[in-house]
Amino acid sequence: MADEGPPPGADEATPPPPITELPPRLPPRWASGGRTFSKFDSMSLAARVVRLCVVIVLLVGAVVVATVAVAGLGPPSEEDLRREAGLLDKRQLLIGVKDDQPGMALRENGVYRGFDVEIAYLVAADLGFAPADVRFLTIESEDRARRQALDVKTNKIVTVDLVVATFSITKARVDDPDVMFSAPYLRTEQSVLTRKTTNKYEALSDLAGEKVCTLNTTTSAQNLRTAGVEPVGKNKISECVRGLESGAYAAVSTDAAILAGFVYRNPGKFTIHDIGAEGSELYGINVGRNKALQTLVNLALYRSYTEPTDRRWETAYDDCLRVEQPAAMPQQVAVAQQPEVDRPRVRIWPWETEP
Structure with missing residues (x-):
């Protein structure tokens, strides 16, 4: 019996089975589990560029700050000055003042009061000392240059850190190696x-x-x-x-x-x-030979002079000196404005290279 041959259409290719699932449209290493999705993956190209720019700016800023710090190109920071001035481990600030000048510095019942005392507190606060950490010692006029005061509790001569004692700034005193004045804080x-x-x-x-x-x-x-x-x-x-x-x-x-x-x-x-x-007569604060301390004192006076919200100088003047003016007429007690203070060379921002 002769072969009947293949059925019709037997020589045609067998059609593939229907596709039920699309292949992954991810790079192979992602599709194989090498990476998972994050929020960053859905960001637009512009957002990614912005983030990259921010990172670059921060890195450049860090390099600049490190360069300034290592190379010592900029002015010192407050922290640098406190360390150099010997204040970081100091528990008490010794200040020489007068004790017999009503309105300026008078000691009554063991308490010092007056304009010089208030200026001393102003400076001490900016140096990091609370009022309880400030100790006043009476100093005589001839001892202001040497910063020598008598400690009545121990009956010993003590070298104070600051002298705020109606000490006028003069050329002869500026030339004294024991004297280093702050900017002036009162004019009379x-x-x-x-x-x-x-x-x-x-x-x-x-x-x-x-x-x-x-x-x-x-x-x-x-x-x-x-x-x-x-x-x-x-x-x-x-x-x-x-x-x-x-x-x-x-x-x-x-x-x-x-x-x-x-x-x-x-x-x-x-x-x-x-x-x-x-x-x-321009009164200054004697800091001795401590240059860093002088800069910090000047910074306190500068802030008092320039910051509108800082009214400590004005309050001290009103409470201690302005009240005396009617009795002193026509003599002016003192100029009712803090003397101008130049900005000290202190780095406020980390990248500053100029005062």
Whole structure:
């Protein structure tokens, strides 16, 4: 029987089975489980570029900061200055002030009060010391350059960290190797105090032939000598005022900011005279030979001068000196504005290379 041959269509290829699942559309290493999806995978190209730019900027900034720090190109930071000044491990700040000048620095019942005291607290706070960590010691005029004060508790001579004691900035003092002044913090002028009188002294030369008391080693004593007056020197201005009351002296001469306090506290007893002195007495803080400490003190004064919300200087003036002004008329007690302070060379931002 002859072969019937293959059935019709047997020579055609067998059609593939129907596709029920699409192949993965991922790179092989992802499809095989080498990586999982994250939020970053769904980001647009622009978003990825932005993120990359941010990373690059941060890396460049870190390199710049590291370069500045290692190379020492920029000004020191506050932390650098605190370390250099020896403040990091210091538990107590010693400050020399006067103790017998009402309005400026007066010690009563063991407590110091006055404008100099408030300025000392202002600076101490910016140095990192709370009021409880500040210790005041009485210092005499002749000891302000050496920063030597007597500790009454131990009866020993102590070297203080700062001197805030109506210390006028002069060329001779600036040239003293033991003295390094801060920027000025108060401007006043020399004046004359007498017992209550209607007579007027209009110049220091009007005191010629009179017994005039003043503080030793002060600019006031030098100015009196220049005017032809040989003063009687004392260690404390309160000694001069007591001598004036007893009639031992015809007048007392020193800065108006100091004398005004005695007029204010003793109504009807004294007269203060505006002698029309040329120039000003600018008070500075003596930090000794500690350059880093000087910069930090200047930074505190600079912030007080420039920051509108910092009213500590103005409050100290109002509370301690402005209240004395009516009793001192027509003599101006002191200029009612903090003297200008230049910005110290301190790095505020890590990348700064200029002050």
